[in-house]
Amino acid sequence: MPILIVTVLALLLIAWFIWQPRLVSQRRERQQAEAFPPAWRAIIRRSVPLAASLPADLQMQLRRHIQVFLAEKAFVGCQGQVIDDEVRVTIAAQACLLLLNRPTDYFPALRQVLVYPSAFGVDIEHTDDIGVVQSGRDWRAGESWQEGQVILSWEDVLTGAADPHDGWNVVIHEFAHQLDSETGLTDGTPALANPERQASWSRVMQAEFESLVTALERGEEDTFLDPYGASDPVEFFAVVTEAFFEQGPELRAHHPALFEELLAFYRVDTSAWPTARVSAAHSVGAKHHPPG
Numbered sequence: 001m002p003i004l005i006v007t008v009l010a011l012l013l014i015a016w017f018i019w020q021p022r023l024v025s026q027r028r029e030r031q032q033a034e035a036f037p038p039a040w041r042a043i044i045r046r047s048v049p050l051a052a053s054l055p056a057d058l059q060m061q062l063r064r065h066i067q068v069f070l071a072e073k074a075f076v077g078c079q080g081q082v083i084d085d086e087v088r089v090t091i092a093a094q095a096c097l098l099l100l101n102r103p104t105d106y107f108p109a110l111r112q113v114l115v116y117p118s119a120f121g122v123d124i125e126h127t128d129d130i131g132v133v134q135s136g137r138d139w140r141a142g143e144s145w146q147e148g149q150v151i152l153s154w155e156d157v158l159t160g161a162a163d164p165h166d167g168w169n170v171v172i173h174e175f176a177h178q179l180d181s182e183t184g185l186t187d188g189t190p191a192l193a194n195p196e197r198q199a200s201w202s203r204v205m206q207a208e209f210e211s212l213v214t215a216l217e218r219g220e221e222d223t224f225l226d227p228y229g230a231s232d233p234v235e236f237f238a239v240v241t242e243a244f245f246e247q248g249p250e251l252r253a254h255h256p257a258l259f260e261e262l263l264a265f266y267r268v269d270t271s272a273w274p275t276a277r278v279s280a281a282h283s284v285g286a287k288h289h290p291p292g
């Protein structure tokens with residue numbers, strides 16, 4: 001009898017593993033087929049000029065991804081931040097840019113997006129030059145946790161979206177970290193198609209990272225890539241992803257090998273995207289907090 005029970009349970013488990021992905025995929029297809037609310041289109045036009053300027057086929061794809069993303073991910077307001085469609089759609093539209101043209105499981109580890117009204121304080125400790133541990137507070141625009149959360153400052157979300165060509169976008173940055181984590185290891189290398197791509201990625205990324213570090217050590221102040229990318233390979237991947245989506249033509253011109261690696265991974269040629277109009281409403285007086 002126990003053998004029979006174990007056999008039945010094993011069969012049920014096997015059936016679950018076979019059917020569960022199909023059920024998820026059918027549910028997502030239904031969500032994608034739903035009508036996209038006109039109010040959400042208006043939010044994208046108003047707050048996310050990069051998404052609103054995409055070629056028509058990518059805009060359609062993006063809208064489908066947004067519907068699944070918003071159906072699956074919980075949003076939590078922190079320190080009094082109200083969560084409404086403005087917040088949800090503005091964040092989802094930027095996060096889903098990273099999913100275009102790629103097979104995706106919609107940031108599978110991510111369960112919650114926590115939103116603060118503005119930059120949030122994080123207690124940090126570091127060891128100073130004479131070996132004494134100093135504690136302090138860092139102000140962050142965003143953070144990505146491997147345990148299933150992305151944390152964002154709403155003020156910085158708007159600032160990042162408002163100028164689609166400055167290479168600074170906290171949502172793109174933090175969701176690049178989520179892609180990076182999908183391998184189970186956050187190390188600056190997302191899941192790549194095959195060993196050849198892996199080898200090419202390692203070679204190019206390491207060379208470009210070291211070149212940025214060296215340029216900063218030499219005292220260069222006008223590096224095209226954000227110096228924050230020199231922190232480590234993890235931040236480098238997030239920073240170059242921001243540049244890839246917001247400054248495609250410039251990235252291709254300044255760092256062609258790097259652009260090609262990102263193009264092979266993201267499968268959208270951002271160097272050919274039409275120039276988006278910059279929304280003056282949010283871009284004046286932009287201030288950037290470290291993305292984390």
Ligand SMILES: [Zn+2]
Pocket residue numbers: 173177234235238291292
């Ligand atoms: Zn980061």
